[in-house]
Amino acid sequence: MTADVGVIGTGVMGSNLARNLASQPGTRVAIYDRDVERARAVAAAHPEAEFLVADSPAQLASMLHGPRVAILMVNAGRATDSAISDLVAVFESGDIIVDGGNSLFTDTIARGRAVERSGIEFAGVGISGGEVGALTGPSMMVGGSEAAWRRLRPILEPIAAKAEMKSEGGSETGTARGSGDARSEDVPKPSPEEALQSSSAREPETAGEPCIAHVGTDGAGHFVKMIHNGIEYADMQLIAEAYALLREGAGLAPGEIAEVFAQWNEGELESYLVEVTAEVLAHTDPLTGRPFVDVVADSAGAKGTGAWTVKTGLDLGAPIATIAEAVFARSLSAATLLRSAGDTLDGPRPAASAEESEAWVETVRKALFAGKILAYVQGLHEIAVGAREHGWDTDLGEVARIWRAGCIIRARFLDRIADAYAADPQLSSLLTAPYFRDSLNGTQSSLREVVVAAAGAGVPVPALSSALAYYDGIRAPRSSAALVQGQRDFFGSHTYGRVDRPGTFHTLWSGDRSEVEV
Numbered sequence: 250m251t252a253d254v255g256v257i258g259t260g261v262m263g264s265n266l267a268r269n270l271a272s273q274p275g276t277r278v279a280i281y282d283r284d285v286e287r288a289r290a291v292a293a294a295h296p297e298a299e300f301l302v303a304d305s306p307a308q309l310a311s312m313l314h315g316p317r318v319a320i321l322m323v324n325a326g327r328a329t330d331s332a333i334s335d336l337v338a339v340f341e342s343g344d345i346i347v348d349g350g351n352s353l354f355t356d357t358i359a360r361g362r363a364v365e366r367s368g369i370e371f372a373g374v375g376i377s378g379g380e381v382g383a384l385t386g387p388s389m390m391v392g393g394s395e396a397a398w399r400r401l402r403p404i405l406e407p408i409a410a411k412a413e414m415k416s417e418g419g420s421e422t423g424t425a426r427g428s429g430d431a432r433s434e435d436v437p438k439p440s441p442e443e444a445l446q447s448s449s450a451r452e453p454e455t456a457g458e459p460c461i462a463h464v465g466t467d468g469a470g471h472f473v474k475m476i477h478n479g480i481e482y483a484d485m486q487l488i489a490e491a492y493a494l495l496r497e498g499a500g501l502a503p504g505e506i507a508e509v510f511a512q513w514n515e516g517e518l519e520s521y522l523v524e525v526t527a528e529v530l531a532h533t534d535p536l537t538g539r540p541f542v543d544v545v546a547d548s549a550g551a552k553g554t555g556a557w558t559v560k561t562g563l564d565l566g567a568p569i570a571t572i573a574e575a576v577f578a579r580s581l582s583a584a585t586l587l588r589s590a591g592d593t594l595d596g597p598r599p600a601a602s603a604e605e606s607e608a609w610v611e612t613v614r615k616a617l618f619a620g621k622i623l624a625y626v627q628g629l630h631e632i633a634v635g636a637r638e639h640g641w642d643t644d645l646g647e648v649a650r651i652w653r654a655g656c657i658i659r660a661r662f663l664d665r666i667a668d669a670y671a672a673d674p675q676l677s678s679l680l681t682a683p684y685f686r687d688s689l690n691g692t693q694s695s696l697r698e699v700v701v702a703a704a705g706a707g708v709p710v711p712a713l714s715s716a717l718a719y720y721d722g723i724r725a726p727r728s729s730a731a732l733v734q735g736q737r738d739f740f741g742s743h744t745y746g747r748v749d750r751p752g753t754f755h756t757l758w759s760g761d762r763s764e765v766e767v
């Protein structure tokens with residue numbers, strides 16, 4: 250018996266993606282893990298998937314009919330390199346290797362070149378949705394040649410999340426829905442545990458637009474996924490700051506804040522991350538009976554995609570300060586030695602004013618919405634700049650469309666982003682689209698208010714502050730960069746342009762201070 254597709258790596262993502270593939274009619278899946286017992290255990294736990302389990306890459310290759318397709322779901326970096334070289338040794342020209350992990354896009358470009366020298370196709374596919382998404386429908390960002398996309402589409406499209414079709418009236422009623430997505434109103438949602446334990450708990454979504462797209466050649470899929478994760482970092486940090494403003498500014502308890510977030514999730518802030526936040530805040534630690542959030546160490550981890558987004562933004566000259574602040578906020582949280590100096594430092598201590606809490610909650614909600622829009626604006630701008638730099642034909646509206654369901658940053662307003670690019674495919678910035686312009690005009694004063702209040706109260710809100718600075722930086726009729734240009738010319742003859750005539754100029758600062766054209 251031969252299999253249609255192979256999955257390498259049967260950990261959190263690979264096991265669930267393999268089950269998702271195996272649940273498609275007529276699809277037989279072969280699995281392999283370097284820990285062969287892990288792959289065997291996955292097959293034993295899910296007999297309905299009828300997996301073929303390979304003991305080696307060579308056996309996997311022998312189980313697949315040609316031209317072979319294998320999807321790697323292994324850790325980024327060395328593990329991916331080693332899995333690729335194992336496959337290259339046993340695959341043949343015309344076969345295709347798909348890297349579905351969170352690889353750095355520049356690695357994907359280099360790997361593609363190396364692999365394709367042997368006639369084997371290579372595609373880098375960003376996959377988002379965590380373990381439940383992998384099982385019930387992830388969002389997938391495909392990078393690679395048109396030929397690879399044509400081959401992969403029939404395999405991957407059926408397992409992708411489906412975003413609800415919009416009814417008459419467009420975004421007013423159109424909410425994103427992936428299989429396993431929490432926002433279905435008419436379909437009972439299996440809990441994550443149910444979804445993971447039993448494939449029979451899964452109600453495959455067949456209607457709706459599949460959340461998968463070919464976003465460009467070589468590294469484009471992993472590039473777009475990297476920035477998805479950068480936005481994820483910013484979104485999470487903005488939410489965490491809103492939580493701090495409610496807890497420390499309004500004196501609300503975690504359970505009360507959980508209710509606030511659950512309520513926010515009914516409106517324009519509706520998103521998977523806001524929903525998850527409400528669940529985490531409502532949770533009580535079974536060991537101590539205290540709010541779960543109070544017993545978790547306040548030191549955040551990171552696997553690297555956020556930092557890559559920031560490094561790439563620096564290389565591309567794309568201003569993504571809110572994403573950068575979110576990455577640095579995690580670094581600061583984990584810098585225990587640095588933070589130990591805090592005890593000796595003066596400053597205000599937050600004092601809650603509970604009597605104003607209702608108005609404050611609404612102000613924080615609006616500030617969070619403004620911050621969230623600005624974080625997406627930054628991420629999408631970085632995609633546009635990166636696509637230009639690398640020659641990828643990435644359609645930002647398509648990116649927004651495939652993020653509407655299945656992925657971690659799925660949110661109601663992604664419909665609005667998709668609409669904005671559909672209305673104007675040449676949109677230079679989301680900020681000029683009427684919905685986003687009007688939303689920011691209606692929320693910017695709240696963003697300003699919380700940043701001022703937080704600074705006065707000593708509550709750190711780096712992401713909200715940087716979102717406001719980004720907004721005001723864009724609004725400023727004249728930037729203070731003119732002075733920076735003057736300073737650069739003074740100490741380094743770096744030259745400058747003028748507002749009143751074309752050309753490049755230098756002032757003879759050490760001489761008679763006359764100006765010369767250079």
Ligand SMILES: NC(=O)C1=CN([C@@H]2O[C@H](COP(=O)(O)OP(=O)(O)OC[C@H]3O[C@@H](n4cnc5c(N)ncnc54)[C@H](OP(=O)(O)O)[C@@H]3O)[C@@H](O)[C@H]2O)C=CC1
Binds near residue numbers: 257261263287349379
């Ligand atoms: N977890 C998540 O929510 C998400 C993860 N991702 C990405 O998906 C990929 C997989 O993540 P995840 O499933 O969480 O990772 P896990 O560590 O749970 O699983 C990876 C599996 O691959 C095995 N493996 C490593 N190297 C090889 C190899 N050369 N050949 C065969 N098997 C190998 C590992 O074995 P061993 O334990 O021995 O190393 C392990 O069993 C990563 O790139 C991750 O960044 C993407 C989206 C979401």
Ligand SMILES: O=C(CO)[C@H](O)[C@H](O)COP(=O)(O)O
Binds near residue numbers: 351377378379478657
């Ligand atoms: O890819 C993902 C979702 O799309 C992972 O959830 C993400 O990698 C988590 O990242 P980190 O551990 O850095 O917070």
